[in-house]
Amino acid sequence: MKVRPITTVKTVVADIEEAGRGIKLFTLVDPDRWELPPFKPGAHIDLHLPNGLVRTYSLCNEPADNTRYVIAVKREAEGRGGSRVLHDEVRPGDVIGVSLPRGGMTPDARIARYVFVAGGIGVTPFLSMARHLERTEQAGFTLHLIVREEVPLAAHLGALIEEGRVVVHRTSRTGRPDLAALVGEGGSDTLVACCGPEGMTDDFERQTAAWPAANVHVERFVAPPPVIDPDAKPFTLLLARSGMEIEVRAGQTMLAALQEGGVDVATSCCGGICGACKVGWIEGKPVHRDRILSPYERERYLMVCVVGSDADRLVLDL
Amino acid sequence: MLDTVSAGSAHNATQLGWTGVVRFLHFTPRAFLPMRAAEQINLVAGRGIEGDRYMIGNEEGFYSHKPEEGRQVTLFELETLVALKRDAGIELRPEEHRRNVTVEGVPLNHLVGRRFWLGETLLEATRLSVPCRHIEEITGKAIFDPLINRSGLNCKILQGGLVKVGDIVRNAA
Ligand code: FES
Numbered sequence: 001m002k003v004r005p006i007t008t009v010k011t012v013v014a015d016i017e018e019a020g021r022g023i024k025l026f027t028l029v030d031p032d033r034w035e036l037p038p039f040k041p042g043a044h045i046d047l048h049l050p051n052g053l054v055r056t057y058s059l060c061n062e063p064a065d066n067t068r069y070v071i072a073v074k075r076e077a078e079g080r081g082g083s084r085v086l087h088d089e090v091r092p093g094d095v096i097g098v099s100l101p102r103g104g105m106t107p108d109a110r111i112a113r114y115v116f117v118a119g120g121i122g123v124t125p126f127l128s129m130a131r132h133l134e135r136t137e138q139a140g141f142t143l144h145l146i147v148r149e150e151v152p153l154a155a156h157l158g159a160l161i162e163e164g165r166v167v168v169h170r171t172s173r174t175g176r177p178d179l180a181a182l183v184g185e186g187g188s189d190t191l192v193a194c195c196g197p198e199g200m201t202d203d204f205e206r207q208t209a210a211w212p213a214a215n216v217h218v219e220r221f222v223a224p225p226p227v228i229d230p231d232a233k234p235f236t237l238l239l240a241r242s243g244m245e246i247e248v249r250a251g252q253t254m255l256a257a258l259q260e261g262g263v264d265v266a267t268s269c270c271g272g273i274c275g276a277c278k279v280g281w282i283e284g285k286p287v288h289r290d291r292i293l294s295p296y297e298r299e300r301y302l303m304v305c306v307v308g309s310d311a312d313r314l315v316l317d318l
Numbered sequence: 319m320l321d322t323v324s325a326g327s328a329h330n331a332t333q334l335g336w337t338g339v340v341r342f343l344h345f346t347p348r349a350f351l352p353m354r355a356a357e358q359i360n361l362v363a364g365r366g367i368e369g370d371r372y373m374i375g376n377e378e379g380f381y382s383h384k385p386e387e388g389r390q391v392t393l394f395e396l397e398t399l400v401a402l403k404r405d406a407g408i409e410l411r412p413e414e415h416r417r418n419v420t421v422e423g424v425p426l427n428h429l430v431g432r433r434f435w436l437g438e439t440l441l442e443a444t445r446l447s448v449p450c451r452h453i454e455e456i457t458g459k460a461i462f463d464p465l466i467n468r469s470g471l472n473c474k475i476l477q478g479g480l481v482k483v484g485d486i487v488r489n490a491a
Contacts, residue, residue, distance in 0.1 A: 006349040006350075009349075009350045010348060030348070034346070034347055034348070034352075034354075035351065035352045035354070036352075037351065038352070100350060100455055268448055268450060269448040269449060269451065270450055270451035271449065271450065271451045271462050273449070273466060
């Protein structure tokens, strides 16, 4: 059996629960119920779906619950296809690779109060935060949930609504609430966060423009663009032996591009010190960032885990 | 001259006086998953640690490209954790370096190519471990650079058995 590098955490779908109109909750667990990599309240993961799509979803369980990743997915008939695959094709027992959790909030002792503003299914990242804050009692919070009529994940929010911690604003009855009134006055011990449709997050950003940046947080449905080195440019790899062409996106590592293209390269350190990923190059202008090749070797070899390119095209001896 | 002296002392360190002790034991069945602490682990000769990701024959569990005979069990120095805190201000817990056995008092970097007893098991050190970027991703701590040249030791299991916390580590002449 050929062994491929492992780039995702292997999970299986343990449970799929209907959670309101068009919404399903998926519970992902390790095949042996081992603990999963930890996550911060409000973090998200990428799901590598069976048809090759990669989609980002917020984790909505309490982070202390470390054997499960629970995501809520609304079926978007007109979306880009991820939610349709999950709703229509994925079944309990299916294996789904996920990324390590990213983002979320590091609990900050200086924050005494959190105000969350969510639009519809945008409530998901705040569920894990709300659960975390409820359990740890480290700060108070109010979650304003703005919906047209129906409350998503109603069964999961019920107790919090009763306690008054989640305040539901139904636009079909009362119109759109005044965001400025919901977030109130900025203060250094208050953190406000918003997740919802773009119009809402834009509005929220306007309302909080004068706040200290550290006290304002916006979650967007689409994964935030990765932090890209402003000088990084995309380039094309040509694999001389197979004739294959592979595009390396700006900010992407050559290694990641090769792996995406199904080309196996041995790796170990992924940081330019071990030499496992060394390959020959034939043409181009590699930007070497490894720490072990001699100037002489750099004329012939490069380390795909860290190398960049100064020209549009780089030909590898692969 | 200096070369002869340092080479000589390294030689002595492996030949003569060191006795170490097993401080922590950890394993995990798959890449990326948190390591679990154990009071004892079972080393299977020629294969790996029962339940661990590098157990040969359990291909799924290999993070690296190829199953590697010399990576059946990995060791790490407790002294490195102390140094990391002192020199870089980074607190790394024993489960976070992702090696299986944290030892104290063992000159790991001098053992490559040598045999030594880990409790009742006999190991052969194959090569030094290298730090990997992946460990920064998992821990969220900037430990790649500080761990260069002190990232532990990969070993083959020549004679298996149970290894317990508190076991003695010593040279096999
Ligand atoms: S994987 Fe170690 S140098 Fe690239």
